Amino acid sequence: MAGDPPVAVAIDRGAGLERGFAWLAATDHKKTAAKIAVASLFFFGLSGLLALTMRAELAQPGLQFVSDHTYDELFTMHGSGMIYLFLTPAALGLGLYLVPLQVGASEIAAPRLALFGFWIYLFGGLTMYSGFLTNNGAGDDSWTATIPLSNSTGTPGVGMDLWVIGVALAVFGSLLIGITILLTILRHRAPGMTMLRMPVFTWTMLATVFMVVASFPVLVVAMGLLLAERHIGGIFTGSTGSIVYQHLFWFYGHPVVYVMFFPFVGAVGEVVATFSRKRFFGYRALVVSLLFFTALSMSVWGHHMFITGAVKNQFYSLTSQLLAVPAGIEYLDLIATMIGGAIVFRAPMLFALGFIVQFLLGGLTGIILASPPLDYHVNGSYFVVAHFHYTLLAGSFFGLLAGVHYWFPKATGAMLRERLAKASFWVLVAGTNLTFFPMFFLGYEGMPRRVANYEPGLGDLNLLSSIGAGVIAIGVLLVLANFVVSLRRRVPAGDNPWGAQTLEWWTTSPPPRDNFTSLPEITSYAPLLDRREAAEEEQERRAEVPV
C-alpha cells in the first residue's frame, strides 16, 4: 500500500472569506485542534489567575483580599475552569490533531461535528465565566455542585444557572469531539494499520474516548436535571436526592480524571520510546492493561462517596485498589523502555520524566484515599487537594507539556528553544513541589479545603505554598515566551527532527491539508523505525558481501 494517495478531496470553499474568519470556521482537524488549544490556553490563564488570587489570600491567616463568598467563587471557577475547560479539552484537542495523522487518515471522521463540538465547548466556557458579571456572582459550589448546596435555596441567582448551563455545554462539546476521534480510529485507518499496529498515543486516546462516550452523557443529563431542580424543584429532594445526584456526578467525575491522564500517558510513552532510541516495551501488555484500566476507572466513582455511608465500600475500595495493577503495568512499560536505551535528555524527555516521577506521588497517595478508614480521616482536607494536584498538575500538565514540546515542531515546522524549554521545566518542577508538597502536611494537620481562613499555626506552610504558586506562574510564562520566540524567529524543524518512530513524522512539518501525499508500508506501530532498521540491515548485508 506504500505510496497510496490521500482519499479525501477538499473543496476550497474558504477562498472568498476573510482569512481570520475562515480559520474560525475551518473544518480541518488540525485547525479545529489549534482552536481548542487557543481556547483551552485562554481558560487555563483565567483559571490560573484565580488560583494565584486564592494563594495570595492564603499566604497569611485571616482575610486579606477577598470575602468568604468571593473565595467560594474563586475555587469553584478555578476547579471548573481547569477540569471542564482546560485539561479535558486540551487532552481531546491533542487527540483531534494527532490521531488522524497517527493512523494515516487524511481527515478526522465527521469534521463538521468536531467543529461544532469546539464551538459548543467555547460557548460553554464563556457562559460559565459570564456568571462573574451577574449580581450574585459566579457559581460557588465547587466543581461538583453538590446538592443541596447547589439548589435554588442553597445558591440563588443567575450566576449558578449560568455555571450549570456552561458545564453542560462544555461537556457536551467535549463529548462530540471524543465521538469524532472514536469514529476516526474505527473507520479511517490507513491500509495495513490494524488495531494492533496503532501507536501508543492512539491507543490511549481510544481508551480515553471509551470513557468520554460512556460517562460524559451522564453529566449532561445530571446538569439538565440540576437546572430543572433549581427552577422547578422536586427532582433531587431529601437525602436520597443528594445521593442520586452524587452518583450521577461521580459517574462522570472519576472517569474524567482518567480522561485528563491517559492521553498524556500516551504522549509520554511516545516521548520515552523516541528519546530512548528503542521500541516501546510491552506494547500488547499496555493495550490489555489500558482496557482493564479504563473499565476499572469507570467502576470506582463510589470512593468519592465513602463518607456518605450510602455506597458499598468494599466494592469501590476493591476496584480502586485494583487500579494499581494496570497503572503498575504502564509504569513498568515506561521504565523498561528506558532500560538499556541510549537516552537523550531533550526537553520533551525531561517533561516526560517529570510526569513519571511526580504522577507517582499523586498515584500512591490515591491508594491511601482508596482505603475507607484512611479516607474518613483525610476527606475534605488539604491532603486531598495535594493528591489531585499531584495527579493533574504535577502529572497530567507535565505530560501535556511533554507532548507539546515533542509535537510542536510537527505542528508548526519550527523547533522550540531548548535552553528556554529546560529552564521552564526546572522552574515548573520547583514551583509545583513547593506549592503542593506542603499541602500533604497541611491536610495531615487538619486544614480543611475550600476555606479562605485558617489556624494561625499553619501560616508557614501556607506561605511556602503561595510562594510556589508564584514560581509556577513564572514557569508557565517561560513556556509561553518560548512559543512566541520560537514562532517569531523560526529554526526549521524538518519532517522528523527527533528520529521518531510513528506515522505522523512521515509527513511534512506542518502537515498539508490532506495530511499525507504518500504513506510508507505499515508493518507495526512504528513504521518509521521499521524502515530505519530494514535500511540498516540492508547496509550490513551489503557490507558483508565479499567484493
Next chain:
Amino acid sequence: MNGGAKGGGGPLLAWAAIMIALGTMLAIWSEGSATALLFLVGPIPLILVAAWNRARPAPGGPRLLARVSVPVVVIAIGAALAAIGLTGGLWLVLIGGEVALFGLVWLAREMTLERRGVGRR
C-alpha cells in the same frame, strides 16, 4: 483508506464486556442496587457504535470535505443562545432556536451543493 476498520469494533465489545462484568459484580454485591445500572447504561453507546461499524463499514474512495463550514458555527451560536435562554427567558430560547434553524437550513444547502460537486467530478 479504511483497511482493517471492520475489526475495530473488537476492543469496544471487549471493553463493554468488562464493564458489564463489573456491573454484575456490583449488582450481586450490593443486592441489586440501582447504581449498578449505570454500568449497564454506560457501554450501550459503544456497543451500538461497534454494531453500526460492523454493519456499515466506511465507504472507500474519495470523500468530499468542505474546508470551511460557516453554518456549523451559526448552529452552535443558536444552540448556545437557546441553552442560556433556559435561565434568560423564553425570548432567548426562541431567538436561539431560530438562529439554529437558519444554520441547519444553510448547512443542508451547503451539503446539497457538495453532493452536486461530487456528481460533477
